[in-house]
Amino acid sequence: MTEGSATIPNNLDAFWMPFTANRQFKKAPRMFVAAKDMHYTAADGRQVLDGTAGLWCVNAGHCRPLITEAIQRQAAELDYAPAFQMGHPKAFELANRLVDLAPDGLDHVLYTNSGSESVETALKVALAYQKAIGQGSRTRLIGRERGYHGVNFGGISVGGIVANRKMFGTLLAGVDHLPHTHLLSKNAFSRGEPRHGVELADEFERIITLHDASTIAALIVEPVAGSTGVLIPPPGYLKRLREICDKYGILLIFDEVITGYGRLGTPFGADYFGVVPDIMITAKGLTNGVIPMGAVLTSSKIHDAFMTGPEHLIEFFHGYTYSGNPIASAAALATLETYKQEGLLTRGQELGGYWENALHSLKGAPHVIDIRNIGLVGAIELEPIAGESTKRAFAAFVKAFEKGVLIRTTGDIIALSPPLIVEKSHIDQIVDTIRTVLGEID
Numbered sequence: 001m002t003e004g005s006a007t008i009p010n011n012l013d014a015f016w017m018p019f020t021a022n023r024q025f026k027k028a029p030r031m032f033v034a035a036k037d038m039h040y041t042a043a044d045g046r047q048v049l050d051g052t053a054g055l056w057c058v059n060a061g062h063c064r065p066l067i068t069e070a071i072q073r074q075a076a077e078l079d080y081a082p083a084f085q086m087g088h089p090k091a092f093e094l095a096n097r098l099v100d101l102a103p104d105g106l107d108h109v110l111y112t113n114s115g116s117e118s119v120e121t122a123l124k125v126a127l128a129y130q131k132a133i134g135q136g137s138r139t140r141l142i143g144r145e146r147g148y149h150g151v152n153f154g155g156i157s158v159g160g161i162v163a164n165r166k167m168f169g170t171l172l173a174g175v176d177h178l179p180h181t182h183l184l185s186k187n188a189f190s191r192g193e194p195r196h197g198v199e200l201a202d203e204f205e206r207i208i209t210l211h212d213a214s215t216i217a218a219l220i221v222e223p224v225a226g227s228t229g230v231l232i233p234p235p236g237y238l239k240r241l242r243e244i245c246d247k248y249g250i251l252l253i254f255d256e257v258i259t260g261y262g263r264l265g266t267p268f269g270a271d272y273f274g275v276v277p278d279i280m281i282t283a284k285g286l287t288n289g290v291i292p293m294g295a296v297l298t299s300s301k302i303h304d305a306f307m308t309g310p311e312h313l314i315e316f317f318h319g320y321t322y323s324g325n326p327i328a329s330a331a332a333l334a335t336l337e338t339y340k341q342e343g344l345l346t347r348g349q350e351l352g353g354y355w356e357n358a359l360h361s362l363k364g365a366p367h368v369i370d371i372r373n374i375g376l377v378g379a380i381e382l383e384p385i386a387g388e389s390t391k392r393a394f395a396a397f398v399k400a401f402e403k404g405v406l407i408r409t410t411g412d413i414i415a416l417s418p419p420l421i422v423e424k425s426h427i428d429q430i431v432d433t434i435r436t437v438l439g440e441i442d
């Protein structure tokens, strides 16, 4: 295992860390200095098993040779090409590959640098599309309670995580939300898709009646809500949303930042649920987390609506300096190749049963009020300490790290999403460590 070359600065104050308890961290820092395959090396030399694929993104495992070499080669050959009015071959090659991999009907790709930017891009495409086809009154966007769509203003407006919204003013106007699908009292300890809650899709009809369909541009949902703690939709729920969108001329956007690139045992969540959106948002696993990049796929119907007017004019006033950056494109191509060579995008189908049984063996462990799983993702929900929500799960996170396993917690939920190269022995280690930790925390 390679040791990291980093030395740790003795002043940690300047870096205001994202989504982090900064003061706690800086008193007792948790640093990684190297990584390989399923493991990180912590600053003290300990091996830490990655139970979360970094932040749901390192789907092929760490420091994979094809990806590392592709980045090194590309950096030496063509480091940057202007993204506007100029091109380079790899961005086009990657777009073709993504279209081949995606469900039929998603034929065009816009590049971004993150999930959050992919969300903003998708929302802007949806609004501009409606205007382009003469439906300019369709300005409303519908999201879902507990949804996570990144941290930019559009994303937090359609998102439904209160802590991410409440400090930031009035957000985008004209947004409404479907109810979330987490019915703990009815669905606790479900394996795979939970039985109850398909009727919650009909709330969409109520919202449409309230605002009138002529004011609504798009609905955005995560096929499986990830960052809020792995909320899995009941069978038929996403199909129903698709039907309602079609009935009222509303675009359906899937945010597949987590469910994309094999997390559910299929290339995308759309494949798992057999529902094709009009716009599909991806990021994270696109480059194995190695270089920031996102990709938004759209139908030809949407793309073609913009391809009108004089040919010398820009059709869509949107894009980023780094859209389709050459090094990111090279990283993404090598990532897709790694997924293909190793069958990683469907590995969740082989291992899903083992994963499910292992996770559900924690039923009855202290504090556990629900366990849920789908593909190679899972969640263990803990009873919060009265008046001190998140404290119990955070204690579990810190203790698991000390015992050599990286887990992730959101609220009082432990969320697990190992790299797709995970072996049964790693699954056992993750679950055994959590069992021990749950027995040790208050």
Ligand SMILES: Cc1ncc(COP(=O)(O)O)c(C=O)c1O
Residues within 6 Å of the ligand: 113, 114, 115, 116, 117, 119, 148, 149, 150, 151, 222, 226, 227, 255, 256, 257, 258, 283, 284
């Ligand atoms: C569903 C979803 N959308 C968007 C994002 C935002 O991605 P990023 O952090 O790359 O901006 C995330 C990140 O976890 C996500 O899970």
